[in-house]
Amino acid sequence: MTGTWLIRGARPLGGEPTSIVVRDGLIDRIGAATKPAGAQVIGADGLIALPGLVDLHTHLREPGREDAETVETGTQAAALGGFTAVHAMANTDPVADTAGVVEQIWRLGRQAGHCDVHPVGAVTVGLGGTRLAELGAMADSAARVRVFSDDGRCVSDAVLMRRALEYVKAFGGVIAQHAQEPRLTDGAQLNEGEMSARLGLTGWPAVAEEAIIARDCLLAAHVGSALHVCHVSTAGSVEIIRWAKGKGWRVTAEVTPHHLLLTDSLAASYDPVYKVNPPLRTAADVAALREGLADGTIDCVATDHAPHPVEDKETEWDTAAFGMTGLETALRVVQEAMVDTGLLDWAGVADRMSRRPAVIGRLPGAGGELAAGQPASLTLYDPTARDTVNPATHASRSRNSPFTGMDLPGRVVATFLRGTPTVLDGKIA
C-alpha cells in the first residue's frame, strides 16, 4: 500500500494545521500542497501529527505464551496505539538469549508488518542470573540487538551486572535493568506502605528499586557504559537518576503509563488487574514521576505491555500474574497525565515517546523529525475524542487493562510505517 498520500489539515506536534505529503515511504513535503497525481487523501482536520511512537518495553509473549499474545496481535495493538516500533522483551519461552531466538522474533515481526519489532536480548542465559548470554552473537545477528535485559528479573549479582555493562561497550549496547533487589522483595505483592499494611499483602518497598538503581548508576559510571532503567516507579528513583545524570553519567530511564496515572489504592478491590511489577505506588510517587518525565530526568514513556490470559488474573491476588496491557492506551494515558495537566506539550510527547526511545534503542531509522526527507513513520491523533476504555475492543489477545472503565481522552486515527498505513480510521489497515 505504499503510495502517495496527502494528509490534509494535520497539526505537526500540535502546531498550525498544514498538509503532509507522503511518497515512496518518505515524508515528501510539509506545507501547503496541491494533491499530487494518484494521491490518496486523508482529511486530518484537528488531528495532531506525531512521529511514529517507539516502545522500549513490550512483552509480545511469542514464542511460548501464544495464548496471551502473539507477535501478530501484539504488533496490531502497537499500531493501534500509534507505535511504529516496539522492543520485544526477552522473557519468552524459550528465552531470547541466543541469536536463533532473537532472529525468529525479528522475522515474525517482519512478517506481521504492523510495526518494527526489535528483539531485546537476555543478559543472562535463561534469565538465570548466573552466566552471561551470548550478547555479541545477538548483536551480530540479523536482529541487530542492542538492548539487553533480563526484565521480569533483576540482574542482582553486582559482578555480573558490571561485566554486562562492560561487555556491551564493544558493540554500543545498553543494559536495561529491571531494578528489584530480590531479597527485599521475596514474595512481594504490593507497594509497601499504608495499603499493603491494611490489605495484608507482602510489601514491595521502594528501597528495593532505589538501591539497585543507585548501585547500577555507580557501576555504569565506573566502567563508562550505558545503563537504562526500566519502569521507574518511585520518587526516590527519580532523585537518584537526576543525581546520576547531573554527574554526566550515561543513564537513561523510562516510566510506564500506569505508573503515571494509577496508585496502589486501587488494590483495595484485590482485583489483580492492578497487580504489576514494580507495583503501583502512591500519589506522591506519581507526582514525582510526572515531574521527572516533564523535566527530562526520565527520558521516555515505555508501556511494559504485559498481556496475560483471563485465568491468570481471575484469581486470588497472591497467585495472579504481574502485569498490565498498555500499548493501545499509552498515548491516551500520557495525554491525560501529562498534556492535559500542562506538564508536557505535544512536542514533548514526541520527544518522550518517539525520539528519545529511538536513541536509547539505537534505532537510526526511527524517532526522526517530522520533516521532508524523513521516513514517513507517523501517527495521527485526535486529542478531542474521549471514551471509556473497553479492552474487549482491543487487538491485544489479552484483556488485562487497568484502565478498563476509565474515561480517557484521545484516539489514534491513523498510523503510517515508512509510508504504509498500518492503521486507518482507528482500524488495522
Add this chain to the structure above:
Amino acid sequence: MNRHLISAGDLTRDDALLILDTADELAQISDRPIKKLPTLRGRTVVNLFFEDSTRTRISFEAAAKRLSADVINFSAKGSSVAKGESLKDTALTLEAMGADAVIVRHSASGAPQRLSGWVRGTVVNAGDGSHEHPTQALLDSFTIRRHFGRSASSRSASSRAAGAGPGDGALDGLRVTIVGDVLHSRVARSNVLLLHTLGAEVTLVAPPTLLPVAVGSWPCSVSYDFDAALPKSDVVMMLRVQQERMNAAYFPSVREYSRRYGLDAARMAQLPDQAIVMHPGPMNRGVEIAAEVADSARSTIVEQVANGVSVRMAVLYLLLGGAEGDS
C-alpha cells in the same frame, strides 16, 4: 449492615453492637438442654476452608447447626482444589449448589473479597492470609465486654446495682494491648479496627520487625516496650508467633523473643487487678505465653472459644436475614 462480612472495618459501631447484643441473646441457648433454634432451617451454609483450621471450622459449623442450617464442609484437602481448580470455579460450583452463605478461610489475603464478586450468597471471612479475621475480633470484643460488665445482661445488672451502667455496651476507654507478630496477623488487623470502632484504646507491642512500616496510619498507638505497657492495660491480647518467622530473621532467637515479648508470671503480676489475658489460639506455650499465665484465672482463652460459637451464630443470623424470617 453489609451483605458480606469481609473486614471488621465494614462494621459501624451500631452494626458491631447489634452483633454483640444478638450474640448475648443467642448465648443463652447454649445453656439449654436443646441447643437449637429453627431460624435458618432450609438454608445452606458452606464451610469453604482452603487452610487447615479445625477450631474455626467447627466453631462455624456448630453455630450454623444450632441455627438449623444445612452445613456442607468443603476443605481443600482431598477436593478438586488440590487438583488445581481455581477459586472462581470452586465459587461457581458452590453457587450451583445453592449456597446461601459461604464461610471462607484462605491463605491468600483478599480471597473472600474476590469470592464475593463471584457468588450470590453471603460471604463471611473466616480468616484470609495476613488480612483479617473479623469474627475473631467480634468474639474478642464480646469476651472483653462480658468481663468488664458492658454486655446487655451485665448492663442491666450493674445499673440495678450501681445505678450507672456504662453507655451502650461499647468498649469506650478500655485499654487493650495487642502483643506479637502484628505484621502477619489477621487477628491484629481486625481487632485494631473493631476495638477502635467500639471506643477502646489500642496499643500494639512488638519488635519493630514485626510491625508494618505504615503502622503509624492505624488508629492505635505503638510501643516496643512490653513492660511499659503492662500497667496501662485492661486487656492483654497475645498473638501466636509462627514457626516460619523464627527462621526468617524477624528476631534473633525464640528465647530472646520470649524474654522481651512473652507474657510470663512476672509480667502478669504487673497488670492492674482487673486485667484479663487473651489469646486467639492455638498457643505456643513457653514462647509468647507461659503455661502458668495461660492457665491462670485472668486467662479467657477457653471462654473465647465458647464465645466464638455465639458470635458466629449472631453473624449468620443477622447476615442471612434470620431476623426478617422471624417477623
